[in-house]
Amino acid sequence: MADTLASPPPEQPETRRDFLVLVTVSFAAIGVGAVVWPFISSMNPSRDVLALASTDAELGAIAEGQAVTVMWRGKPVFIRHRTAAEIQEARAVPMGDLKDPATDQSRVQRDAWLIVVGICTHLGCVPLGQKPTDNRGTYGGWFCPCHGSQYDTSGRIRQGPAPSNLLVPTYTFLSDDKIRIG
Amino acid sequence: MAIGLHDSDLKNPVLRWVDQRLPIFSMMQKEYGTFPTPKNFNYFWNFGALAMVTLAVMILTGVFLAMNYTAHTSMAFDSVERIMRDVNYGWLLRYIHMNGASMFFIVVYIHIFRGMYYGSYKAPRELLWMSGVVIFLLMMATAFMGYVLPWGQMSFWGATVITNLFSAFPLIGDSIVTWLWGGFSVDNPTLNRFFSLHYLLPFVIAGVVFLHIAALHITGSNNPLGIEPKGPQDTIPFHPYYTVKDSFGMVVYLIVFAILVFFIPNYLGHPDNYIPANPLVTPPHIVPEWYFLPFYAILRAVPDKLGGVLMMFGSIALLFVLPWLDGSPVRSMRFRPWARPFFLLWVVAVVVLGYVGGKPAEEPFVTISRFAAAYYFAYFLVILPLLARLERPLPLPESISRPVLHGGGPLPAGAAAKPMEKA
Numbered sequence: 001m002a003d004t005l006a007s008p009p010p011e012q013p014e015t016r017r018d019f020l021v022l023v024t025v026s027f028a029a030i031g032v033g034a035v036v037w038p039f040i041s042s043m044n045p046s047r048d049v050l051a052l053a054s055t056d057a058e059l060g061a062i063a064e065g066q067a068v069t070v071m072w073r074g075k076p077v078f079i080r081h082r083t084a085a086e087i088q089e090a091r092a093v094p095m096g097d098l099k100d101p102a103t104d105q106s107r108v109q110r111d112a113w114l115i116v117v118g119i120c121t122h123l124g125c126v127p128l129g130q131k132p133t134d135n136r137g138t139y140g141g142w143f144c145p146c147h148g149s150q151y152d153t154s155g156r157i158r159q160g161p162a163p164s165n166l167l168v169p170t171y172t173f174l175s176d177d178k179i180r181i182g
Numbered sequence: 183m184a185i186g187l188h189d190s191d192l193k194n195p196v197l198r199w200v201d202q203r204l205p206i207f208s209m210m211q212k213e214y215g216t217f218p219t220p221k222n223f224n225y226f227w228n229f230g231a232l233a234m235v236t237l238a239v240m241i242l243t244g245v246f247l248a249m250n251y252t253a254h255t256s257m258a259f260d261s262v263e264r265i266m267r268d269v270n271y272g273w274l275l276r277y278i279h280m281n282g283a284s285m286f287f288i289v290v291y292i293h294i295f296r297g298m299y300y301g302s303y304k305a306p307r308e309l310l311w312m313s314g315v316v317i318f319l320l321m322m323a324t325a326f327m328g329y330v331l332p333w334g335q336m337s338f339w340g341a342t343v344i345t346n347l348f349s350a351f352p353l354i355g356d357s358i359v360t361w362l363w364g365g366f367s368v369d370n371p372t373l374n375r376f377f378s379l380h381y382l383l384p385f386v387i388a389g390v391v392f393l394h395i396a397a398l399h400i401t402g403s404n405n406p407l408g409i410e411p412k413g414p415q416d417t418i419p420f421h422p423y424y425t426v427k428d429s430f431g432m433v434v435y436l437i438v439f440a441i442l443v444f445f446i447p448n449y450l451g452h453p454d455n456y457i458p459a460n461p462l463v464t465p466p467h468i469v470p471e472w473y474f475l476p477f478y479a480i481l482r483a484v485p486d487k488l489g490g491v492l493m494m495f496g497s498i499a500l501l502f503v504l505p506w507l508d509g510s511p512v513r514s515m516r517f518r519p520w521a522r523p524f525f526l527l528w529v530v531a532v533v534v535l536g537y538v539g540g541k542p543a544e545e546p547f548v549t550i551s552r553f554a555a556a557y558y559f560a561y562f563l564v565i566l567p568l569l570a571r572l573e574r575p576l577p578l579p580e581s582i583s584r585p586v587l588h589g590g591g592p593l594p595a596g597a598a599a600k601p602m603e604k605a
Binding site: 038042043044047049 | 242246249250264269270272274
């Protein structure tokens with residue numbers, strides 16, 4: 001590596017002053033960083049906000065074919081109790097037809113329950129489709145009114161500008177009719 | 183000024199392009215680089231720069247605190263406690279801001295002392311001085327309103343007492359107080375407007391600081407001898423001589439500041455302000471923040487309500503006319519054998535007022551405060567005007583350089599100037 005470094009001109013050897021300048025500037029840079037960090041960090045979510053980062057939801061009252069929306073970290077989460085036909089429909093889709101290929105099995109923990117973050121992956125609108133009267137789009141999932149993205153019954157993007165499928169949050173079944181999101 | 187591109191001497195083509203159209207680089211070089219500054223500053227001349235640094239620190243921490251503060255009577259106290267306990271580094275931001283207010287006043291009081299001791303308020307620096315008094319008044323208003331925001335017991339009752347000062351004015355007093363409160367007591371509308379103004383005023387201060395510095399750079403700095411530089415041999419360029427001196431002072435200052443923030447953050451505060459505001463219970467002993475105590479003592483020294491209020495405001499108003507009360511042409515107290523002890527006694531009187539202002543309104547503190555307050559006013563209204571006529575000042579040195587070069591004759595022109603600059 002030594003041959004790639006430019007050698008200093010012989011008439012100006014490194015002086016004590018160069019060293020002092022270098023050390024001072026480095027020390028000042030570290031100091032500025034140490035001062036800036038608390039300011040930047042204070043804008044990040046604090047621990048009391050992070051402590052509220054999980055939400056429990058009851059599934060017992062959701063009949064087959066129905067969907068509910070719960071709040072998790074200030075965002076809507078869609079919980080959909082899918083019918084056998086909807087599950088069938090989601091699993092029949094060939095991977096080649098998908099913009100963001102993912103099997104339905106990889107997106108659910110229990111076949112009947114689809115749980116996705118209800119935010120369109122295009123520009124963050126909340127898609128329609130939670131109410132039976134909503135327009136669910138061609139694929140029977142969700143339809144985003146902002147720019148026309150359409151999701152299927154597995155929450156996968158099928159048509160429109162959105163780049164990827166609706167996000168599946170981390171969740172666990174606490175019991176057969178109760179989940180914890182986050 | 184000629185119309186057209188600025189004649190820039192910068193070499194870098196991009197900087198030069200900017201400088202020709204908006205000569206900020208030339209200006210910085212002229213005002214902070216080569217700016218000719220008396221060569222005999224002592225460390226008292228650090229405090230203007232320190233005040234500016236503190237203003238920046240206060241604005242920066244304040245902006246970040248405001249991101250987590252809620253200006254509502256039911257939430258303000260809790261939001262401040264949340265800043266202290268939960269917000270990442272919130273304790274640090276708040277302790278810096280809280281103690282920064284105290285440090286700001288310490289710095290500004292020393293800065294004012296410097297100005298008074300070395301006669302920096304005298305011609306031609308009257309407006310420079312007066313703009314400084316405006317900054318001081320704005321600081322007091324900002325600090326007072328900031329102290330109300332945590333909505334503790336001292337916040338609430340301090341706000342009640344200070345706003346009630348205006349009720350002393352005959353006829354219109356009560357209407358003014360109702361208007362200040364936005365209601366019939368200190369309540370949510372008061373808290374909201376105080377937050378709004380507390381956020382606004384520091385930027386107004388920054389604007390007046392700009393005028394203060396603009397005026398300074400017209401007249402040039404005063405110096406410990408109080409005589410004008412006679413030529414380039416009496417000055418040195420601001421950079422690097424005073425940038426280095428100011429930087430050193432700043433490091434020492436920040437050490438003191440850090441000790442306060444990290445080891446004794448509540449030393450200068452009052453524990454009662456960690457009790458949520460209660461409009462039904464007044465704390466048994468209410469005091470303003472330490473930096474208001476001298477003025478608070480003057481207020482209490484006068485047995486009459488309106489009189490006390492007028493004296494308190496008058497004690498600051500006198501500073502505005504100080505350049506005309508002190509008619510002596512000699513600036514520095516070093517050469518005023520009579521004014522010097524009287525001034526130092528005035529400083530003692532202010533400290534004594536600060537001490538008794540923090541004590542309960544009972545004897546012997548009331549009598550002490552009356553004597554100290556009387557001297558405060560006598561110094562400005564009697565002693566200074568009389569001394570201007572009666573005092574015989576010591577002989578002033580011929581120039582700033584002369585006393586330094588012991589016994590040396592007049593300097594050969596340019597000899598001392600040569601290594602510095604050509605002004």
